[in-house]
Amino acid sequence: MQPSLFVSHGSPMLALTETPARMFLAGLSATLPRPRAILVVSAHWETAEPMVNAVARNETIHDFFGFPRALYELSYPAPGDAALAQRIAGLLGEAGFPTGLDPARGLDHGAWVPLLLAWPAADIPVLQLSVQTRLGPRHAFDIGRALAPLRRDDVLIVGSGSFTHDLRRFRGQPVDAPEAEDVTAFSAWMDAAIAGNDIAALLDYRARAPHARDEHPTEEHLLPLFTAIGAGEGSAARRLHNSTEHAILRMDAYGFGLPA
Template identity: 55%
Template sequence: MTRLPTLFVSHGSPMLAVEDSPARRFLQGLGADLPRPRAILVASAHWESMREPAVSLASQPETIHDFGGFPQVLYDLDYPAPGAPQLAEKAALMLEQAGHTVGRSPHRGLDHGAWVPLKLMYPDADLPVSQLSILRGASPANHERLGHALAGLRDEGVLVIGSGSLTHNLYEFRGGPIDAPVPDWVSEFGGWMVDKLQAGDHEALRSYRSLAPSAARNHPTEEHLLPLFVAMGAAGEGAVAKRLHTSHEYGVLAMDVYAFGE
């Protein structure tokens, strides 16, 4: 079985599902460029749990429209992929063997951090999907350790995706066009991240909050960057990062996509 990379995908605004952009076009071609997985596990910025990670055991996860104030066309979208309860249970056991306590959600559906990029990558919705929560208030290092515990899934045909956003400060969103100019504080942070990721400098990355330029301005809260550390950890020791795509939307959303692998 082909060993899959792991991915970090910037999902940006929910409008990514319907509004043309370079990031949308890239994701529409990404699924065909990857070896076909047998199942997908997504760690999304939009499912946070307290104290312990959780997995979804839903056999037919609902499409969660966890956003407000958007055009009706978004709420009419559905992503009827089958669930992956067996994968979720295996992931839970792997995490428990690594010393984590794991919650199990019998009915959790797919939030937009999962279904929006997957609808672009795999529009037929024919691959089983489950979600893994991130931990509110836990560090990048903690999330990298969660990923490490799941590294064996790469050899079993499972595509592990961390879905968030390389930059995510909606307080700075000015209502401008999708191709609004990119401020220096966004591009400088993105440049620092790509340098450290491609150098494999995990120590610096784990301390990005104190080392990267304008880190807190780009991430007033950390939930949209923490999935990157899950994907990085799940690639295993010695994996390297490759930036597959970079663009910006509305000036303040860096839409980078990274693959981690050999």
């Protein structure tokens, strides 16, 4: 049985820059059973209703601009799995979430950057599921619960976002700049709620967590966490990594239902 994961993907430069978060992702697959497929819920595919890609092979989407040429030369041509896409759409539909299939969309950087680091051979089928930002944490959590049976079919569910994501404050700070105090306060509150499996508090984080609306002016980068928690079916959380980049981006990662 596979766990569910949440990883922070930060800047696309994570693929090229030696940081603690990059080192963590590069070693991640060695700590997990090899899945037969991976479903990534990425903050960078926002749709009104859930969509899952159903392709034979994934195109690499370079959904950013102004970065070094080397970043645009990277690719992650993982195979898709159209039959599994149908199963995912079916599970979500049965739970009351009508879900469409996209026969063309590839993987955005929220999906392919962490996968390139963790499973560089690109030989595991990968599917991507969109997020519905306007519907909030409860919706994302319930999506995860509907997807939980996939874990018993050896499918790894990965939520990919950012533990904090206030890019309005990025002013070219070096990647190892000291963490801002409000980032620390928010992250400590979130970690305590995750460790305590306090679902009610987490779903109400925008009202309860310190600086929540500062760390996430919009919610798309935190919603994949709630999907990973929901898919974990109440199993214990384990923080796998924590670090900070550019003073404002927490790169924390969590596992739910990990093997002992």
